Amino acid sequence: MNNETLIAIVGPTAVGKTALSIKLALELGGEIVSGDSMQVYKRMNIGTAKASKEELAQAPHHLIDILEPTEPWTVSMFQERALHAISEIRGRGNVPILVGGTGLYVQAITHEFSFAEAKADEDYRKQMEHYLHEHGSLALHHQLDEVDPVAAHTIHPNNTRRVIRALEVIHTTGTLFSEQPNERAKPRFDTAMIGLTMERNQLYERINKRVDLMLNDGLLDEVTRLFNDGVEGQAIQGIGYKEIYAFLRGECSFDSAVDQLKQNSRRYAKRQLTWFRNRSEANWFDVGNNREDKIFQDVQSFLAGKRRFRNE
Incomplete structure (x- = not known):
C-alpha cells in the first residue's frame, strides 16, 4: 500500500x-x-x-x-x-x-x-445475451452455478451483466471467476x-x-x-x-x-x-x-x- x-x-x-x-x-x-x-x-x-x-x-x-x-x-x-x-x-x-x-x-x-487478463469475447457475450432473452435470468444464473458455484453465490441472479461477465471470464481464461487474481487484490490507496x-x-x-x-x-x-x-x-x-x-x-x-x-x-x-x-x-x-x-x-x-x- x-x-x-x-x-x-x-x-x-x-x-x-x-x-x-x-x-x-x-x-x-x-x-x-x-x-x-x-x-x-x-x-x-x-x-x-x-x-x-x-x-x-x-x-x-x-x-x-x-x-x-x-x-x-x-x-x-x-x-x-x-x-x-x-x-x-x-x-x-x-x-x-x-x-x-x-x-x-x-x-x-x-x-x-487489473482487467487485462480476461479479454472480451463479443460473440460469446451475444450468445449469452440471447440465452438470457430466451430462457431468463434464473436459467442464466444456473449456468454459472454449474461451473462456478462460489461466484454464483456472490452474484445475484438479477445482476445479469455481472453473471454474463463471469461466464465470459471463465470462457476466455479457462479459470474460475471466483479464483481470478482480482479477488486477492491489494489496496491501492490508504482509504478512509x-x-x-x-x-x-x-x-x-x-x-x-x-x-x-x-x-x-x-x-x-x-x-x-x-x-x-x-x-x-x-x-x-x-x-x-x-x-x-x-x-x-x-x-x-x-x-x-x-x-x-x-x-x-x-x-x-x-x-x-x-x-x-x-x-x-x-x-x-x-x-x-x-x-x-x-x-x-x-x-x-x-x-x-x-x-x-x-x-x-
Whole structure:
C-alpha cells in the first residue's frame, strides 16, 4: 500500500451519499469522483439520481455526463478515467472523494484490480445475451452455478451483466471467476471508506419517496424521450429505465411499472449493503442517528496523519 490517501463514501441508494460528499468537499477542499455506473450517461439525470445543477455547482465533479446512452462503458474504462481524475485532483492540491454505490467500481479504484487478463469475447457475450432473452435470468444464473458455484453465490441472479461477465471470464481464461487474481487484490490507496447506513424500514421509506419524487420531476418524460429515440442496450438496463421501458412497450401497466421500480430499488439497496459489508473495509455510520459530526471528526483526523480510519 502506498501512503496516498483517498476518501470514499459508499452505501445503498437513497442513503445520502451525494449530500455528504458535497459537505465534505466544501470542508476539505475536495473534488468528487462519481463511482456510479449509470451517472456517466447524458440525458439520464432523474432516473440515475444525479446531483442537481445547484449541487454540482458547489464542488467539482468528475465522471458525470461524459457518454451518450448508446456508448459502451465498462469497469475497466471507468478505472482508467477515475484514476486519471484522482491524479489530476491531487496535482491541484485537492482531496479526491470517491462516491458511489456500485461496489465493483469502487473496489476497482481502492484496490489494484487489473482487467487485462480476461479479454472480451463479443460473440460469446451475444450468445449469452440471447440465452438470457430466451430462457431468463434464473436459467442464466444456473449456468454459472454449474461451473462456478462460489461466484454464483456472490452474484445475484438479477445482476445479469455481472453473471454474463463471469461466464465470459471463465470462457476466455479457462479459470474460475471466483479464483481470478482480482479477488486477492491489494489496496491501492490508504482509504478512509465511509459506509452510510440507516434502519432498513427508514431506508425503504426513503427509497419509495425518492421514486415518487423522480416521477414528479419528470422521470416518465425522460425515459419516453430515450424510448422514442430508439435508445437500447446497456444503459437502459439500469433500475428506473428498464421498468418504464416495459410500460412503454405495453408489457405492463404504469402502476405495475412503478411498483416494480420501487421493489427493484429496495432489493438493490439490500444487495449494495450486503456487498459492501462483505467485500469492503468500510466503517459504518448510521446517518439515521445523525452521525455527521463524527464522520467529519474522523476524516479530519485521518487526513491529519492518522494512518488507520476507525469508526469507534
